[in-house]
Each structure stands twice: as C-alpha cells, then as structure tokens.
Amino acid sequence: MMTGAEYIESLRSLKTEVYFMGKRVESVVDHPAMRPHINSAAVTYDVATNPETAHLGSAVSHLSGRTINRWTHIPQNQDDLVKKAMMLRVAGQITGTCFQRCVGMDGFITTYSTTYEMDQKYGTDYHERFKRFLIATQDKDFMTDGAMTDPKGDRSKSPSQQHDPDLFVRVVEQRPDGIVIRGAKLHQTGAINSHQILVMPGQGLQPHEKEYAVICAVPAAAPGVVFVFGRQVNDSRKWEGEIDQGNATYGTVGGEAMIIFEDVFVPHERVFMNGETEFAAMLVDRFASYHRQNYGACKSGNLDVLVGATAALADIHGVAKAGHVRDKLTEMAHLVETMYSGALACSFNCTHLGCGTAFVDQTLANVSKFNTARYYPEVTRLAQDIAGGFIATLPSEKELENPRVAKYIHKYYQTRPDVPALDRIRLGRLVENMTGATPIIECMHGAGSPQAQKVVLQRQIDWLKRIKLARRIAGVANAEAPK
Numbered sequence: 001m002m003t004g005a006e007y008i009e010s011l012r013s014l015k016t017e018v019y020f021m022g023k024r025v026e027s028v029v030d031h032p033a034m035r036p037h038i039n040s041a042a043v044t045y046d047v048a049t050n051p052e053t054a055h056l057g058s059a060v061s062h063l064s065g066r067t068i069n070r071w072t073h074i075p076q077n078q079d080d081l082v083k084k085a086m087m088l089r090v091a092g093q094i095t096g097t098c099f100q101r102c103v104g105m106d107g108f109i110t111t112y113s114t115t116y117e118m119d120q121k122y123g124t125d126y127h128e129r130f131k132r133f134l135i136a137t138q139d140k141d142f143m144t145d146g147a148m149t150d151p152k153g154d155r156s157k158s159p160s161q162q163h164d165p166d167l168f169v170r171v172v173e174q175r176p177d178g179i180v181i182r183g184a185k186l187h188q189t190g191a192i193n194s195h196q197i198l199v200m201p202g203q204g205l206q207p208h209e210k211e212y213a214v215i216c217a218v219p220a221a222a223p224g225v226v227f228v229f230g231r232q233v234n235d236s237r238k239w240e241g242e243i244d245q246g247n248a249t250y251g252t253v254g255g256e257a258m259i260i261f262e263d264v265f266v267p268h269e270r271v272f273m274n275g276e277t278e279f280a281a282m283l284v285d286r287f288a289s290y291h292r293q294n295y296g297a298c299k300s301g302n303l304d305v306l307v308g309a310t311a312a313l314a315d316i317h318g319v320a321k322a323g324h325v326r327d328k329l330t331e332m333a334h335l336v337e338t339m340y341s342g343a344l345a346c347s348f349n350c351t352h353l354g355c356g357t358a359f360v361d362q363t364l365a366n367v368s369k370f371n372t373a374r375y376y377p378e379v380t381r382l383a384q385d386i387a388g389g390f391i392a393t394l395p396s397e398k399e400l401e402n403p404r405v406a407k408y409i410h411k412y413y414q415t416r417p418d419v420p421a422l423d424r425i426r427l428g429r430l431v432e433n434m435t436g437a438t439p440i441i442e443c444m445h446g447a448g449s450p451q452a453q454k455v456v457l458q459r460q461i462d463w464l465k466r467i468k469l470a471r472r473i474a475g476v477a478n479a480e481a482p483k
C-alpha cells in the first residue's frame with residue numbers, strides 16, 4: 001500500500017493531458033486549483049496505512065490474500081460493508097470534504113459481480129480479465145476514477161436517438177486486439193488525480209444499443225484521453241491566499257472534471273463488457289446502491305466538522321449557552337446521525353450476490369442518500385443561522401497585511417479578550433466553505449439526484465403488503481383484497 005505522500009509523488013510521473021482556464025496544466029500536483037483535492041484523495045491512502053485507522057482503511061484481498069487498501073476491496077461480508085461506511089465517516093471527518101476515491105471503489109465492486117453474471121450467461125471471460133485487472137490495481141494501490149456519467153444530451157431520448165451519437169460513450173471500432181471508444185464523461189470526481197479510469201455505462205440500454213454497452217479500464221495518460229478541470233464558486237481564492245479558502249488543505253468537494261475520449265484504443269485485456277446491453281441497467285442499479293450507501297457516511301463525517309465549527313463559533317460569540325443555539329446544534333447532530341444510520345443500516349441488512357460479494361440493502365441505501373440530499377442543506381441552514389451574517393461579509397485576508405486597516409480588522413472582529421479575531425475569521429471561512437453552493441449541489445446530485453432515489457423506493461417498497469397490514473388491524477373485511 002502507498003502512503004498519502006507516496007500517492008502524491010506517484011502522480012508526478014503521470015503524463016496526463018489536463019486543461020484548466022484555457023491552459024494545459026503541466027503538473028496537477030503543483031497546481032493551486034488542484035492540490036487541495038489531491039491532498040484530500042491522499043487521505044484515503046493515509047487512512048489505510050495509519051495505525052490508528054488501518055483497521056478500517058485496509059482489508060485482506062479475497063483474491064490475493066494480501067493486505068490492500070479498502071478503497072480497492074470487494075466487500076465479502078457484512079463486516080466489510082460496515083467498515084466501508086465507518087472508514088468513509090472517518091475520512092470525511094479528516095478532510096471536511098470529498099476524498100474522491102469511492103467512485104472507483106464502487107465501480108470495482110459492481111463490475112466484479114456484473115462480469116461474473118455476464119460470464120454465467122454467455123460463457124465469456126470478462127470476470128477472469130477483471131480479476132487480473134483488480135489484483136494489479138490492488139497491488140499497485142492505484143486510484144481509479146469510476147467514470148459513469150455521460151453528457152446524456154436530450155434526456156427524453158435514449159443514447160441511439162440523440163442528435164449526436166457521441167453524447168454517450170460508445171465503441172466506434174472493434175479491432176482484433178481491442179476496441180476504440182469515443183465520447184465524454186462529465187462531473188468526474190477525482191479524475192485528474194487518478195492513475196486510471198474505469199469506464200462504465202451510465203444507464204439502461206436498448207438491445208440495439210450494443211455500441212454503448214461498454215465497461216473498460218483506460219490509463220489516465222492513454223493517448224486521446226483529455227481532462228478539462230471544472231470551475232467552482234470562489235475557486236480563485238485558491239491562488240490568492242489561504243485563509244479565505246476556508247479549507248485550504250483539502251478544498252471543496254471533489255475537484256470535478258470532464259473527460260474526453262478522443263478515439264481511445266483499449267486492448268481486450270482491459271475490456272469487461274462489450275455489447276451485453278441487458279446488463280447495463282443492473283450495473284448502474286448496483287453501483288448506485290453502493291454509492292448511496294456512502295453518502296450517509298462521508299457526508300456525515302463532513303458535517304461533523306461543520307457541527308464543530310458552528311459550536312466553536314457559538315462559543316466565540318458568547319451564545320453557546322443560549323437555549324435556541326443548543327437546540328439547533330442538537331438538531332444538526334440529529335440530522336447527521338440520521339444520515340449515518342442509513343449507511344450503517346443498509347450495510348447490516350446486506351445479502352450476497354452469486355459471486356459472493358456482499359450487497360447493501362437497496363431500500364436503505366437509497367434512504368441513506370435521499371436523507372443526505374434532504375439533510376445536508378438543512379444542517380447548513382442551521383449552521384448559517386448560528387454562525388451569523390459575518391461569514392458572508394468578511395473582509396479579504398489581504399486586509400490582514402494592509403497596514404492602514406489590519407489593526408482594525410483584529411480589533412473589531414474580536415469578540416472576547418481570550419480569543420484572537422483570526423480564530424473567528426478562520427472558523428467563519430470554514431463555515432462559508434462548507435455551506436456554499438458547491439457542496440450543497442454535490443449532495444443533491446452526487447450518486448444520483450433525489451428523484452432517482454424516489455424511483456428506486458417506489459419500486460422497492462411492497463405497497464400491497466402495507467395495505468394488507470392496515471386492513472387487517474382496521475378490521476376491514478377481507479384483508480387480502482385489493483391491489
């Protein structure tokens with residue numbers, strides 16, 4: 001396993017083609033817009049190697065028997081799923097933001113069972129290929145971008161009906177030695193700091209849409225792979241200074257990027273689905289469940305930080321003992337624990353797939369993510385309520401070096417003699433960072449928009465059973481009756 005520092009160093013030798021603000025980025029590691037996200041991803045390496053957290057962050061590979069980073073592990077049992085959730089909460093507490101590596105993890109877990117089931121049906125050898133790829137990934141401890149979200153074009157149309165056939169990643173050429181893929185994936189968390197990309201379909205497919213049914217692994221530096229790093233609210237603060245960022249070490253959400261596949265060749269050895277359209281929906285469905293499990297865990301870890309920042313500010317402001325402040329802080333904590341309980345519950349209530357992989361309870365996993373989309377904004381609202389309006393009007397950190405006004409910033413932002421104004425400013429900036437538009441949108445749409453979770457719930461809930469329960473207790477004649 002690599003440490004965080006070794007992971008960061010390993011990125012230096014990657015010759016990826018990355019663009020930001022119209023320019024090619026020579027070194028992602030040294031770029032101020034990217035480094036915080038890289039530091040955050042590095043925490044996934046440290047959680048696995050630090051003796052205090054290694055019991056969560058590492059696992060024994062069921063394939064090689066070797067100790068590996070849990071972000072590359074296929075959960076074999078309930079304990080693995082519970083530890084996955086616990087690991088994410090811990091990493092979320094350390095970073096206060098997204099650490100990015102879980103999309104690739106869930107891509108591995110899902111591709112593992114999907115390839116197994118494809119082989120069962122068709123006698124293909126995708127599963128053996130995938131196992132070889134996975135063992136190599138585990139042994140090298142690579143960070144992998146799980147690339148699922150296509151541009152999608154007109155949402156009322158399927159991939160083959162779009163005005164441009166490239167709006168979903170597709171195979172444009174079948175060669176004797178491999179395939180050639182074209183298209184793009186959007187909103188790719190951790191993409192520019194991954195060693196490789198696991199490309200997967202992003203939705204169910206019609207039988208004639210074989211060219212879109214593709215799972216394959218591509219090195220991040222493969223010819224024709226182009227990354228375009230996205231902008232974020234307030235991102236220029238990253239190259240202007242430190243304090244105003246709020247979370248200068250780890251950044252804000254996942255440092256998302258667009259990945260363009262400009263006719264990229266992939267050898268057969270790295271192709272894990274090639275035309276099996278009927279397995280696309282199953283893959284997406286399973287992937288979504290594992291990733292929705294995560295949200296109740298990583299975001300509750302992040303919000304532990306926000307609860308702490310809010311409580312600290314309440315204390316600095318002298319309102320910590322006010323009844324309504326204590327009540328609101330308690331409400332924040334309650335919402336956070338509710339989010340986390342979904343992540344744990346879907347892990348405890350797991351089943352096993354044919355290949356042996358432990359599978360989260362889909363209903364509870366979707367509840368976990370739905371609660372996150374609902375409660376993260378609610379917790380941020382309460383944080384802003386308690387923290388006060390100053391978080392939206394703070395002067396720039398540059399004023400702290402401005403000889404004309406610096407002493408007044410320190411003087412008028414100080415609330416008590418024993419607490420320097422800078423403590424209040426730093427905590428205020430952290431609250432601003434965590435309650436802004438970007439993390440809230442991320443909690444809304446990451447792992448699927450809330451409506452996607454409702455669709456699964458509508459499908460999963462046994463409505464008739466519930467009606468029968470009520471009819472029996474209410475004494476309605478013939479409890480078995482209607483549909």
Ligand code: SF4
Pocket residue numbers: 097098099100101102103189254291294295298299446
């Ligand atoms: Fe992991 Fe959470 Fe980031 Fe998704 S949003 S990659 S689950 S930290």
Ligand code: FE
Pocket residue numbers: 098189254442446447
């Ligand atoms: Fe996410």
